[in-house]
Amino acid sequence: MDYGICNLSIVSLRSEPSNKVELVSQVLFGEHFKVLEIRKEWSRIRLAFDNYEGWIDNKQFVLISLEEYKTLEKEATVLSGNLVEFIADEKHQLSTVALGASLPHYRDNNFQINKVNYTFDGDVIQGKKEKNNLINTAFLFLNSPYLWGGKTPFGIDCSGFSQMVYKLNGYPLLRDASQQATQGEVLSFIEESEPGDLAFFDNNEGLITHVGIIMKDNYIIHAHGKVRIDRLDHTGIYNVDTRRHSHKLRVIKKII
Numbered sequence: 001m002d003y004g005i006c007n008l009s010i011v012s013l014r015s016e017p018s019n020k021v022e023l024v025s026q027v028l029f030g031e032h033f034k035v036l037e038i039r040k041e042w043s044r045i046r047l048a049f050d051n052y053e054g055w056i057d058n059k060q061f062v063l064i065s066l067e068e069y070k071t072l073e074k075e076a077t078v079l080s081g082n083l084v085e086f087i088a089d090e091k092h093q094l095s096t097v098a099l100g101a102s103l104p105h106y107r108d109n110n111f112q113i114n115k116v117n118y119t120f121d122g123d124v125i126q127g128k129k130e131k132n133n134l135i136n137t138a139f140l141f142l143n144s145p146y147l148w149g150g151k152t153p154f155g156i157d158c159s160g161f162s163q164m165v166y167k168l169n170g171y172p173l174l175r176d177a178s179q180q181a182t183q184g185e186v187l188s189f190i191e192e193s194e195p196g197d198l199a200f201f202d203n204n205e206g207l208i209t210h211v212g213i214i215m216k217d218n219y220i221i222h223a224h225g226k227v228r229i230d231r232l233d234h235t236g237i238y239n240v241d242t243r244r245h246s247h248k249l250r251v252i253k254k255i256i
Helices: 066-074 135-139 158-167
Strands: 002-005 012-015 021-029 032-038 042-047 055-058 063-064 078-080 084-089 092-097 110-113 116-120 124-126 185-187 198-202 208-214 220-225 226-232 234-239 245-253
Touching: 002 042, 002 066, 002 135, 012 042, 021 042, 021 055, 032 066, 032 092, 063 066, 078 198, 135 158, 135 220, 198 234, 208 245, 220 234
Parallel strands: none
Antiparallel strands: 002 032, 002 063, 012 021, 012 055, 032 042, 042 055, 078 124, 084 092, 084 116, 110 116, 185 245, 198 208, 198 245, 208 220, 220 226, 226 234, 234 245
16 A cells, blocks of 8 residues: 655546546645555545545655654644645745645644645644634635535535535535535424534435535525525525525535
8 A cells, every 4th residue: 555645736636547537526735645556647546534536647746654644644634724825845946725735744834745844824724613613714715616526715616615614624524415414413404503504405316416504594605606605495595696496405414
């Protein structure tokens, strides 16, 4: 078994070893993973954070030792708290990192990836936050364009949005909406929900395909075309622009 870490800002995770296939997710700077298979140009990986699997370009990560992987697994997670921020390496070369990037071995504005030292002067996020902070975090992504497989304010999908909002508050969610729907406690009615709870929606075949974060007063924030705020009722999501329902409610879950 090999192990790796992402040393670039936002890297594509593909369904197959090709740039021409589906983007299933993204790997953010500092995220570590197991390398399940290595080919000439691509590797199949499993992210440590959510066990999500996909293919990554071999030029877009570096290998690390098993010892380093174990250290990262035990270490408290420190994340970048800015929408976008610069980091500088030992040669004073600048790179950008997006909101939610990991900063391994962070201490006093310094961190390290694969024995390369970096400086970071931005805001950091660590530890668990109060549940009422989830909505404040969600607003950071407001109007971000929808991107299938996206996880950043520059492009994000519905489950990437809920996952990143929870991650930035110290709580793990799985990657896809159908996977997230297996977590937490079922609520019987919207009236039982609190801001920060998750609402899931299914298609005509009964498959869960969408998720949003419940706000107060029967509003919901979710990624549909962009990260937007709509109304939530017992039928589903009522789009305030089109004045019609866009998603059919399946279940409401309390995660924390």
